[in-house]
Amino acid sequence: MFLNFRRIRKCQFVQVMTTCLVLSVVMVCWEQLDHSVVSHIKSYSFRYLINSFTYINRSLTIPREQASYFSNFSYLLDHPNKCADKDVLLLLFVKSSPKNIERRNAIRATWGNETYIQNTLGVTVKVLFALGAIQTKQNELSQSSSDINYQKQLIKEDHLHGDLIQKDFLDSFHNLTLKLILQFHWMHSRCAHAHFFMTADDDIFVHMPNLVSYLQDLNSKGVTDFWIGRVHRGAPPIRSMDSKYYVPFEMYQWLSYPDYTAGASYVISSDVADKIYHASLTLNASLYIDDVFMGICANAMGVSPQDHVYFSGEGKAPYHQCIYNQMITSHGHVEDIYDLWKAATDPHVKQTASGLLGRLYCTVIKITLLCRPYYATYPCKAAFL
Numbered sequence: 001m002f003l004n005f006r007r008i009r010k011c012q013f014v015q016v017m018t019t020c021l022v023l024s025v026v027m028v029c030w031e032q033l034d035h036s037v038v039s040h041i042k043s044y045s046f047r048y049l050i051n052s053f054t055y056i057n058r059s060l061t062i063p064r065e066q067a068s069y070f071s072n073f074s075y076l077l078d079h080p081n082k083c084a085d086k087d088v089l090l091l092l093f094v095k096s097s098p099k100n101i102e103r104r105n106a107i108r109a110t111w112g113n114e115t116y117i118q119n120t121l122g123v124t125v126k127v128l129f130a131l132g133a134i135q136t137k138q139n140e141l142s143q144s145s146s147d148i149n150y151q152k153q154l155i156k157e158d159h160l161h162g163d164l165i166q167k168d169f170l171d172s173f174h175n176l177t178l179k180l181i182l183q184f185h186w187m188h189s190r191c192a193h194a195h196f197f198m199t200a201d202d203d204i205f206v207h208m209p210n211l212v213s214y215l216q217d218l219n220s221k222g223v224t225d226f227w228i229g230r231v232h233r234g235a236p237p238i239r240s241m242d243s244k245y246y247v248p249f250e251m252y253q254w255l256s257y258p259d260y261t262a263g264a265s266y267v268i269s270s271d272v273a274d275k276i277y278h279a280s281l282t283l284n285a286s287l288y289i290d291d292v293f294m295g296i297c298a299n300a301m302g303v304s305p306q307d308h309v310y311f312s313g314e315g316k317a318p319y320h321q322c323i324y325n326q327m328i329t330s331h332g333h334v335e336d337i338y339d340l341w342k343a344a345t346d347p348h349v350k351q352t353a354s355g356l357l358g359r360l361y362c363t364v365i366k367i368t369l370l371c372r373p374y375y376a377t378y379p380c381k382a383a384f385l
């Protein structure tokens with residue numbers, strides 16, 4: 001009797017303690033939770049119920065002379081004839097920083113090798129790197145010698161490969177929108193005949209054979225009004241100043257961004273590229289989150305993005321032949337890019353996934369790899385394609 005009573009007391013004690021613990025965790029996290037839950041409720045309501053992004057368009061429209069500030073930086077490195085070939089399937093811009101020469105070399109030697117693409121896949125793809133200028137110290141009268149050396153190295157690299165497009169704005173995170181505008185202006189004046197345009201980070205892996213066959217298929221159907229990637233719908237602007245993506249109210253006052261694709265990698269058709277170019281001529285491009293700004297331009301021109309399950313917004317694809325068989329892009333690759341390229345383009349990949357048995361095997365594998373909680377690179381439904 002006495003023992004039983006003690007046990008009950010003990011149980012109650014544990015219960016009370018647990019409740020206290022949970023309550024205090026909730027109290028500590030409430031502000032955070034409240035913040036993100038409320039801001040998502042607001043942004044989804046704005047996106048799905050109000051859906052009136054015309055205000056954004058109207059308020060960000062500025063006179064052309066003022067908008068030209070964002071595109072009028074002069075070229076430091078350029079290749080006006082790079083796109084002279086008649087039939088260019090894809091113009092692919094990689095957003096890179098001056099110091100990331102190793103990433104560029106890895107891309108040139110793997111998925112971005114134009115010669116390989118031409119010889120093996122039989123299409124013309126132009127791969128260019130979009131760069132800003134190297135930072136010069138503010139309080140020095142002349143550029144420091146290391147900066148000049150840096151630029152000299154870039155010029156040397158460019159002599160060797162002929163694929164750097166650089167403009168005279170500071171290469172920084174908060175100038176990414178200027179880099180976006182650089183790409184659209186370059187395409188407009190130098191490569192308007194390319195069928196597709198793609199932009200990607202320099203730590204992206206692109207499964208070029210899969211991408212090319214996908215785009216060839218679309219091209220043969222004469223697709224237009226096309227914009228594909230990993231879509232963000234109803235994303236709220238981030239108002240917390242600790243965040244890299246912080247946007248002040250004065251810069252963007254609405255509760256939700258128009259739909260946009262993750263800047264890590266997306267593809268558009270050339271008619272859309274032309275529309276974005278024209279939108280950029282009259283919009284205030286101070287909003288420094290480049291993929292969001294792309295969404296604003298597209299919205300102003302009435303273009304909406306579509307989701308592709310094998311474009312990665314964030315995160316690496318699982319290393320498996322069944323994934324390689326269908327993947328288009330994967331994010332966050334630097335050291336492993338050579339190995340991944342070799343493995344992903346191995347002829348065995350197609351063999352493994354072919355036939356009834358192969359397809360069945362791959363579906364089971366993909367379910368185990370993709371349909372897990374907290375796994376976000378490719379959605380679970382990608383397992384069933």
Ligand SMILES: *[C@@H]1O[C@H](CO)[C@@H](O)[C@H](O)[C@H]1NC(C)=O
Nearest residue numbers: 064065066068069072073074
């Ligand atoms: C663009 O820059 C050039 C000098 O680089 C300048 O002469 C011209 O007025 C600028 N254009 C506009 C519209 O700001």
Ligand SMILES: *[C@@H]1O[C@H](CO)[C@@H](O)[C@H](O)[C@H]1NC(C)=O
Nearest residue numbers: 108109110113114115116119
């Ligand atoms: C690109 O591919 C070609 C042909 O496959 C090869 O000869 C060349 O070495 C490759 N380039 C680089 C930078 O690896």
Ligand SMILES: *[C@@H]1O[C@H](CO)[C@@H](O)[C@H](O)[C@H]1NC(C)=O
Nearest residue numbers: 168169170171172173174175
């Ligand atoms: C963007 O580039 C311009 C031109 O070089 C520079 O004045 C400005 O400070 C840069 N902005 C940021 C946030 O780096």
Ligand SMILES: *[C@@H]1O[C@H](CO)[C@@H](O)[C@H](O)[C@H]1NC(C)=O
Nearest residue numbers: 062066250251252284285286
């Ligand atoms: C563009 O937006 C920025 C930030 O919101 C603002 O400071 C600037 O005055 C605007 N530019 C024009 C020309 O309206």
Ligand SMILES: *[C@@H]1O[C@H](CO)[C@@H](O)[C@H](O)[C@H]1NC(C)=O
Nearest residue numbers: 054057058061299300301302
């Ligand atoms: C956005 O504004 C521009 C210029 O004011 C206008 O031509 C365009 O039709 C607007 N787009 C939408 C979707 O309202």
